[in-house]
Structures are given as structure tokens and as C-alpha cells.
Amino acid sequence: MDEQRSRVLDNVRKALGREQSLDADSVRNAHAQDVEQTKPPRPLWGEPVREHFLAGVREAAATSDEIAELAALPDALARFLDSHELARELTVAPHPLLSGLTWPESWTVTRGAPAHDALVGLSVAYAGVAETGTLALYSGPQSPITLNYLSDFHVVLVPAERIVPYFEDLWQMTRQEPSFPPRAINLITGPSRTADIEQTIQLGAHGPRKLHVIVVG
């Protein structure tokens, strides 16, 4: 194993004309010189960040809703479930934000990672990225990753104050987390899709067929 490691690294160094790797400072300085001096253009928009985020969500073939406070979440969910003629049955991420919430008694609400045939899942996004209408989900006890992919209908709650303009802003936030990097960060932009048959876009390839984003606040 170690022999293969040094073979690869030695060949790389030979190709670069040196015997050992440069020290960390030299590499950092070279990066500052070669890459950081130019700030490449990023997508621009005129409307407020929240509006642009929602526009991106819709452009990616997802649907959206807005609620003023968390207490309105069950009603918003009921609207979504009704629009797709779904039973009031869902798997909910064990997220602290949702722990104080009371669900109507007639609903079947399961907490945790979803069963393999779960139809509807509710997650809480770590953040939203306005640049492309992307949801960032951060794995951990509060956010099982299977919830984002196994359910046919995926509903994601995004606190309004956690919508950031660009991906660089997202990384600034995640870098502050003690658990960073988590096992997985999923950047989700719209529902699952494929164009592998005759270039025809078909939603619901492997992941959710429908993605519904609810902004709270």
C-alpha cells in the first residue's frame, strides 16, 4: 500500500521536476498569487435575495410556498398534500426547529430516517443559496440523508434568514460549524430528473418526483 502511494507521488513529483512537495506556506502563497488575485464574475440579479432564491427554485421545476411563522407549517403542508391528493402521512426529520411543533392528531407523523417506501418526507435545510435556487442539506442527527432521496415527495423547510446569495457565503457558514465537514452536504436544485432516453427530460429518475420548498419567516 505504502509502496503504491510513493510510486504515484514520486511519479507526480518527477513530472513536476522536484524531489519533495513544497512546504505549505509556498503552496498557500502560490494559490494567493495564481488564483485569488482575480475575482471571476458571479451571477447577478436585481431583485431581493429571497425573491431570487424562490425564482431559482421554480426555474428548477420545484414548487414553493411562504409562511410567516413556524406554527403555519401544518397548514402549508396540508395544502401541498391536498394538491397532490396525498394522505396526511409523512416522515419528518428530527430537527430541533420542528420539535416544538404540534401536528394535528389525525396525521401519521414518523420521526427519523424514512422507511424504504416512505411517500412524503419533510426536511429542514441548513441554508438556501439564491444564486441557483439551491437547498443545502447538512447530514447529522437532525437531518437523515435518506429522507432527501427515498421519498417520492420531498418537502424542505428553509428559514428565511438562512438564505444566502452565493455558494461562497454558504461555505463561510459551514466552516464555522464544529461538525464541519459532515458526512454529507447535499446541494439540491429541483427534483430528480433524467434525459437519458432520447434527450427527453423526465422528472423523478431516482430521487423525489416532486420537490416543494417552504420558506418560513
Next chain:
Amino acid sequence: MEITSQAFKSQARGALADEQLQQALTRLKTGFIDKRLDAVNRYPDFEALREQGARIKDHTLAHLDSYLERFESRVTEAGGQVHWAPDGTSACRTIVDICRHAEARRVTKSKTMAGEEIALNQALEAADLEVVETDLGEYIIQLAKEPPSHIIAPAVHKTRQQISELFDTYHHRGALKAKLREVSELVTEARKVLREQFLSADVGITGANFLVAETGSVITVTNEGNAELTNTLPRVHIVIAGIEKVVPDLDDADVLLRLLARSATGQAMSAYTTLSSGPRRPDDLDGPTEFHVVLMDNGRSKTLGGEFRQMLRCIRCGACLNHCPVYGAIGGHAYGWVYSGPMGAVLTPLSVGLDKSLDLPNACTLNGRCGAVCPVKIPLPDLLRDLRERQYEQKLTPSATRYGLSAWAFLARRPRLYQWATGLAARALSLVGARRGAFRRLPLAGGWTSVRDFPAPQGRTFMQAWRRQGRR
């Protein structure tokens, strides 16, 4: 896989005569090109973004050893394991060993070109593992037992009728009598079949679009969500990646991600971009318990030290294939290996040898579109020209071509003789053919006249006409 690039000419002829393939290729020509252009036009300054992409890749390649070491440390800190593979054989062996150690029976795979490059599926099957591709396109060609014909749309050469027939054979034992079915029906059926596979797999193998040295993260980009099911449901997640995939930090990855989806499909962002770092944490509710990354050289360090280093910038978006008139006419299989189109015409000679892929650098009209759309500004037409030069230097170019070129070079270096000779030829051809306007057949030019007429000169050469006009 077996390399058939030597047979490029006959394979290209076969492709041109294949009606189903031609039907499938017409669809390719519009979709990708228009969507990419629209996405590029909506971006404030895509050219500056491309330049930054090239800068990031060049910087990383110049410090590749450091970034690979840093990536390895971060993966280890996150509880994962990095394996190094000097070539394809050792990469396959490493992966098979991990599967054996995990006592695995079933493996699901998310699309990986590095895996295709080293024929990973055959190695796994030879070790008695059941392998299932989960990208819909890859799944289709796995059923058809064919290699991919496009980097991001592996089954682009297949028509809906052919896919209906494959699904009928493998999912219904022919009970549907090869009935043509709707796209939505086919996708739903594949989803159901593959969902079962995901849930029962022991190992998930994915490729990597990028490796982030800052965090030890593996970035995968898909539209289907199959990479995520592959890297979350099975007990063991194995990543196979070329060593050139590493980038310094997340902000650099942002630049390349902005380039990738726009260049590939014209999306601002693919549906799913995922960063995987290590195995599941103690309090995680799901995820694999083992996380392995196989860093594969397989000729890349040799390319790094040579004149084709720029080729290692490639982020496998497929834009050069989509914009290549030769690829558009013959599809990917004629190229005879896993990579096709302009990038394949450079990578194949570098990987399998120039002598085994003589026609590839010549299957190019030097129209320059591939270079103009490349998100990391790889000068593909220049590299193809360099490969032609190398063929000539290594005396691999056919002797008739070599003599022809030498004769032409002899004349071209002697302007007076050149002008006299071309003047003579133009007059002679004009005397014989000016009235008819074109030649159906010409001695020594059979290659040209077999597919089109040769226009007859009208008496004077360009130089003569130019001089006369200048005098006026």
C-alpha cells in the same frame, strides 16, 4: 475494455450507415448546443469564468503532490481511507479487495468514467460480484453490453425503440413483444427495478467530479440522484477518481461547478451536487460505515510531465463532443475506447498509445469549436495538431502521406518553383476541365473525388490573380 481505435475508419463508415444511430444523433445536435448557449449568454462574463477555471486547474496541477497529500490527510481525519493506484490493474485489485473484505455480494455503481477507463465492471464480475449501474444511461448500456458513447449521456446512441426492447427482454422476458413505450413509462420502470438494487447492495461505487483538498470531500454531480443513493444506502462507499480531480478549496470548486453544469447541459446547477466526507458519524441516522477513496494515476503523471499537461484540466463536461461535427456524424463508439470526440481523440492516444489510435487526431476538421466551448480552455485543436506532428516524427504517418507532405514541403520552401508549378497545374487543369467546371475523377486525388467533385481552376492561381489585381 478492448481498444478498437485502430479500426476507426471502418467503424466510422459503419456508424454513418447505421440508421438507428443517425436517428439518435440528430437529436443530440440541437438540445445540448442551444441550452449551453442560452446558459452562457445569461452569465455576466462567461469568458472570464473560463479563464479562472483554467487558472485553478493549472495551479492545482503545478502543486498536485501537495494537494493530493492534503486531501489524503483530510479524508483520514474524517475517518475514511485513501488508497493509491499507479495503474488500472492495481485500482481494480484494490476495489475488489475492499469488496471481498466487506464480504459483499452486490455492488451498485454510479457513473464513473475512471471506472470505464479501467474496465472496473469486468474486474468486479470476475470476482463473482453482482454489479448494477444505476445512472439510467449507464444501466441501458450495461443491459446492451456496450461501452458509453458520450461522457454525460452514455446511451445517447440508443433510440426509444431499442430501449423498449432491452427493457422488454430484461424486465419482462419478452412478454411485451418489443412494443414501443413512452419515456415516462420506461423511466418509472427503471426506477422501480433499480430501487430494489440500491436497497440490497452491500457496496456503492461512485466516481468523483472533484476532490476538495481543503475538506477531504468527494464531490459528485448528477441529475438523477443515483450517486446519492449509491453513497448513502450500502454499507461501504468506494470512490474511484483520477488524481487530476483534486481542487484546492471549496471556493475553487464553486468556480468549476459554475462552469460544469452550464457547459454540460445548460443548467445553472445540476439537480444534485453532493459533498461526501468520510463514513457516517456516531450520531448519524444513515450513511455507510466505510468510506474509501482510490486515487488513480493510470498514465496521468506521465501526461503531467509532458507537452499535453493542459489535457489534465478536463472536467468531463462533454461540451467538446456536443460541438464536434465529426462526433455528431459518427457518435462515440467509432472512436474505439471509452473517451470519444475531441477530448477522446487526445486522451486515447495518450492513454493507449499513438500507434493504436492513428486516425483519431486526424478525424478532425480543425474548425476550432471544441476549443472555443471548453470550460477550462484546453486548446484541443492545438493538441490534436501536436499529436499529428508527433505521428509524423515517429514515422507513424502512412508513407504515401509522408511522401506527399515531403514533396509539398520541398515546393513550399521554394516560392518561385512553387508558383511556377502551381501555375502550370492550374493552367493544365483549366484547359481540361474549365468548361465542365469540375472533375469527377482525378489521378492521385481519388480520396477527394470519391465523395465529391473537384472544382476546376479557371486559368490562374490565386497568386497570379492577386498580382494582376494589385497592378490595376
